[in-house]
Amino acid sequence: MFHVSFRYIFGIPPLILVLLPVASSDCDIEGKDGKEYQNVLMISIDELGEFIRTERNLDSSPGLNTRFTDSMIEIDSNCLNNESNFFKKHSCDDNKEPLFLNRAARKMRQFLKMNISEDFNLHLARVSQGTLKLSNCTTKGKGRKPPSLGEAQPTKNLEENKSLKEQKKQNDLCFLKILLQKIKTCWNKILRDAKEH
Amino acid sequence: MIVHLNDKQENLKRHDPITHPWSEKIMTILGTALGMVFYLLQVVSGESGYAQNGDFEDAELDDYSFSCYSQLEVDGPQHLLSCAFEDPDVNSTNLEFEICEGLLEVKCLNFSKLQETYFIKTKKFLLIGDSTICVKLGGKHITCQKMNIVKRVKPEAPFDVKVIYREEANEFVVTFNTSHLQKKYVKDLLHEVVYRLEKNENDWMHVNISSTKLTLLQRKLQPNAMYEIKVRSIPNTNYFEGFWSEWSPSSHFRTPENNSGKMDPVLLIISIVSFFSVALMVILACVLWKKRIKPIVWPSLPDHKKTLEQLCKKPKKNLNVSFNPESFLDCQIHKVDGIQARDEAEAFLQDTFPPQLDDSEKQRLGGGVQGLNWPSQHAVITPKTFGGESPLRCLSGSVTVCDVPVIPSSRPPDCREGGKNGPHVYQGLLLGAGTTNSTLPPLFPFQSGILTLNPAVQGQPLFTSLGSSQEEAYVTMSSFYQNQ
Numbered sequence: 001m002f003h004v005s006f007r008y009i010f011g012i013p014p015l016i017l018v019l020l021p022v023a024s025s026d027c028d029i030e031g032k033d034g035k036e037y038q039n040v041l042m043i044s045i046d047e048l049g050e051f052i053r054t055e056r057n058l059d060s061s062p063g064l065n066t067r068f069t070d071s072m073i074e075i076d077s078n079c080l081n082n083e084s085n086f087f088k089k090h091s092c093d094d095n096k097e098p099l100f101l102n103r104a105a106r107k108m109r110q111f112l113k114m115n116i117s118e119d120f121n122l123h124l125a126r127v128s129q130g131t132l133k134l135s136n137c138t139t140k141g142k143g144r145k146p147p148s149l150g151e152a153q154p155t156k157n158l159e160e161n162k163s164l165k166e167q168k169k170q171n172d173l174c175f176l177k178i179l180l181q182k183i184k185t186c187w188n189k190i191l192r193d194a195k196e197h
Numbered sequence: 198m199i200v201h202l203n204d205k206q207e208n209l210k211r212h213d214p215i216t217h218p219w220s221e222k223i224m225t226i227l228g229t230a231l232g233m234v235f236y237l238l239q240v241v242s243g244e245s246g247y248a249q250n251g252d253f254e255d256a257e258l259d260d261y262s263f264s265c266y267s268q269l270e271v272d273g274p275q276h277l278l279s280c281a282f283e284d285p286d287v288n289s290t291n292l293e294f295e296i297c298e299g300l301l302e303v304k305c306l307n308f309s310k311l312q313e314t315y316f317i318k319t320k321k322f323l324l325i326g327d328s329t330i331c332v333k334l335g336g337k338h339i340t341c342q343k344m345n346i347v348k349r350v351k352p353e354a355p356f357d358v359k360v361i362y363r364e365e366a367n368e369f370v371v372t373f374n375t376s377h378l379q380k381k382y383v384k385d386l387l388h389e390v391v392y393r394l395e396k397n398e399n400d401w402m403h404v405n406i407s408s409t410k411l412t413l414l415q416r417k418l419q420p421n422a423m424y425e426i427k428v429r430s431i432p433n434t435n436y437f438e439g440f441w442s443e444w445s446p447s448s449h450f451r452t453p454e455n456n457s458g459k460m461d462p463v464l465l466i467i468s469i470v471s472f473f474s475v476a477l478m479v480i481l482a483c484v485l486w487k488k489r490i491k492p493i494v495w496p497s498l499p500d501h502k503k504t505l506e507q508l509c510k511k512p513k514k515n516l517n518v519s520f521n522p523e524s525f526l527d528c529q530i531h532k533v534d535g536i537q538a539r540d541e542a543e544a545f546l547q548d549t550f551p552p553q554l555d556d557s558e559k560q561r562l563g564g565g566v567q568g569l570n571w572p573s574q575h576a577v578i579t580p581k582t583f584g585g586e587s588p589l590r591c592l593s594g595s596v597t598v599c600d601v602p603v604i605p606s607s608r609p610p611d612c613r614e615g616g617k618n619g620p621h622v623y624q625g626l627l628l629g630a631g632t633t634n635s636t637l638p639p640l641f642p643f644q645s646g647i648l649t650l651n652p653a654v655q656g657q658p659l660f661t662s663l664g665s666s667q668e669e670a671y672v673t674m675s676s677f678y679q680n681q
Contacts, residue, residue, distance in 0.1 A: 122321065
């Protein structure tokens with residue numbers, strides 16, 4: 001008994017102390033003055049928003065709007081349900097802004113496979129790579145492969161497969177749009193905090 | 198023991214390396230040599246730049262030094278990065294340029310060569326952080342430089358410089374265009390506008406502006422001269438920095454002649470008319486000053502002394518006055534009763550007339566004024582109250598006059614003719630200096646100058662120049678106003 005108590009007293013706390021640095025991440029953000037964000041990243045984020053709007057047929061033409069109104073609402077609700085886990089896990093909380101930006105930038109890389117257009121990919125890469133460059137995180141976790149967007153399930157006929165692909169594309173674009181909005185909000189929060197201090 | 202210790206001390210001193218002279222020298226030499234070696238090593242290693250793999254040779258560093266500049270969105274979304282050797286004599290036959298880091302989707306990109314300039318046109322610049330540009334010879338890195346592309350931006354040259362003259366404002370409006378107005382990244386520029394007289398070389402005037410419009414005032418330029426003007430730009434943001442762009446194509450403009458001698462015709466007419474109007478007003482003012490303007494602007498106050506002198510004018514020399522009763526035969530003489538009247542009349546005559554009257558006349562006058570009770574107040578005498586040859590009537594408002602007895606007085610020879618000459622005396626007394634030529638009817642014509650002093654003797658109206666002169670001698674307030 002005496003040896004057991006010693007094990008718990010003198011063994012576990014050091015273990016906790018050793019494991020804490022592994023569990024926590026050390027992230028720091030550069031460019032708190034906002035120069036890189038306002039002159040480069042924000043331009044690419046806005047360009048991506050235009051691409052997404054165009055791809056999702058959200059233009060002002062009345063014909064298209066009346067035709068796709070119901071389907072758009074369904075798509076928005078679906079994409080939020082499917083990918084909302086990411087936003088549940090990661091949020092731009094206080095003192096966690098660099099970490100959130102780092103995670104969001106890593107998440108954006110998976111959309112490069114969508115191949116919408118060359119300019120779309122370049123802007124996406126600029127936002128992702130630029131954010132990663134500015135948010136220095138020294139987390140030494142296992143090398144994670146960027147989560148894939150998911151593969152299409154084999155379907156019985158081509159038409160079903162096509163519609164599923166289209167729906168998935170819309171979902172991805174919806175999620176990307178929300179992700180870009182979150183990144184923008186988090187950057188604005190960082191700049192606001194930097195001005196206050 | 199003590200001796201042993203002393204021996205030991207001596208041995209220690211003998212073999213102490215610090216205090217031994219030879220050891221000191223050796224140490225000094227060794228230290229100097231090592232220092233020199235390290236210094237030489239540092240000098241030789243120098244600051245030739247960063248090497249990724251460390252296998253570069255710095256012997257020919259100065260020959261391969263280069264400089265670069267970037268132009269963003271020069272061809273749509275594509276950016277341009279240009280590099281060139283600073284030494285134009287460098288043999289760049291087999292040399293290549295390569296850029297790594299700071300790129301999107303790729304790790305490194307190779308430059309293209311155009312004559313002596315190396316360039317790369319791509320969309321894949323990250324525009325955040327540094328990039329590494331290296332000179333390669335046969336796959337080996339000769340020299341490298343780390344630089345940030347956004348800090349080496351060279352804007353495109355402005356164009357379409359126009360100068361418009363605004364005559365109504367007497368100014369020149371300079372406008373120009375730049376392709377950066379439609380760009381996303383480098384939008385804010387600082388423009389330098391320079392202009393000079395064509396004949397004055399190297400005498401440029403500089404103006405820095407942030408917009409694409411400039412105003413030059415005509416008065417700051419020489420008239421009737423030809424000017425040359427051109428523009429260049431540089432990034433003016435807190436993130437993008439770089440170099441001046443190339444100069445825009447020069448534009449020329451001529452300033453108009455000095456038009457101070459010419460005047461607007463309408464303005465000329467107005468100025469002439471106003472001049473003549475002012476001259477006319479001045480002339481009229483001078484002419485009418487004494488008669489019309491001065492009495493209104495500076496009215497003269499009545500001078501009592503002058504007024505009195507005018508009232509008491511001496512009779513004319515040719516005035517024929519006589520107190521001979523025979524001259525009054527045609528006149529109706531009314532007897533005047535009353536001693537008081539006589540006394541007062543005498544007193545008045547002594548004051549107003551020279552003492553030329555005879556004693557007989559005086560007695561006559563004195564008898565005539567007996568009982569005459571002159572009114573102590575001034576009588577308001579009006580021409581209307583007297584008729585031509587009618588007997589004297591009572592003065593309006595002077596009841597006491599009617600009660601006064603008739604004064605016997607002499608009659609002038611021309612009594613019948615009326616008092617045209619005679620009353621002049623009395624008129625002069627009453628009316629003052631200002632009315633010597635007045636046309637007023639005689640207040641006291643001799644014929645009508647007889648005062649009805651006693652109602653009981655109205656049948657013999659007695660005219661006395663004395664009485665009328667006494668009446669007329671009373672000064673009225675109106676005479677003062679008339680004298681003015």
